Amino acid sequence: MKTLVLFYSTYGHIWKMAEAIAEGAREVAGNEVVVKRVPETLPQAVLDQTGATGAQQAFAHVPVATPDELTQYDAIIFGTPTRYGNMCGQMQAYLDSTGGLWAKGALVGKVGGAFVSTATQHGGQETTIRAVHTALLHHGFILVGLPYAWQGQMGHEEVTGGTPYGASTVAGGKGERQPSANELEGARFQGRHTAEIAQKLAAK
Template structure:
């Protein structure tokens, strides 16, 4: 068996996607992956963060989580992204990070990375699927291999049935509506498994 290096890269303002990232970490470690949980840099001004108590609390609580770098992308065999939707698209914080990857892309160092994505929104039709698909568009430019969960496990249905990647609805109090923990862990394990196949195949 070849160890898979998995980077779980997330953006979270009030904690939902951080929790999804931590569940993904648990699932991936269960199948032997080497895992880094990494946040993208917060670009919002301190005044905006301070205006929302939940945002400020989460910002302070996760100060010690490492910030994703290009070196992390190069290290990773597989990458799971977890983000809230912003008008059916990825948050500017993640987009800013992705826009710095041109050098690695030009060198072909992002090709054949195995990628998967998760998302959240404040209502059931708030753009979760479109956000994941928007992120996958960038991944296609990378030449990455998308490991969507599809319906490869029954946990997808309890989680709302999103085949593109696990997604969750979050109420005004910050509570997750769907039961997504098992689906997130399955998605992480599947991503690692596909990366294992790719890595073993390349090394032959």
């Protein structure tokens, strides 16, 4: 069985969540986990101006996924920062490029899900995940979220991400907050849970 963790990260928050998702997925025996990113679409001058260039060096070694390779995986978990309550333009552009796969029904029956980051606690985490879900449903994915079996999203003692739709983190208005231990644990749970369901389906 193979699982792909596919992400776009501007300042590294989603990259750290992607690593945790992958850690959880690797806990499932017999599961080969691959982490890749989607292509950058912003001009270099814009990346330099926003300070993203330096942050992205941390995961510059991660290979870029082509749309056609999505057929190779049993489960695909998508990570994206939020842009006005929606997925980022880079992830949208990547999904827009999968029309050929949609026309052939090449991804029907695969297991999928999403995880996100927002600047604020109420900055569109759930709407962004639901936006990714919409694209995945059009492709025929079987959706897996982050069930309340993970109790980390039930607490209110600290600011934390975590939704029943998928794992999430709060980055802060200037990206100053890094994913917390609780948020990373939620990501690991989602990765493991998604891989377990994909494995059960593959065994049918």
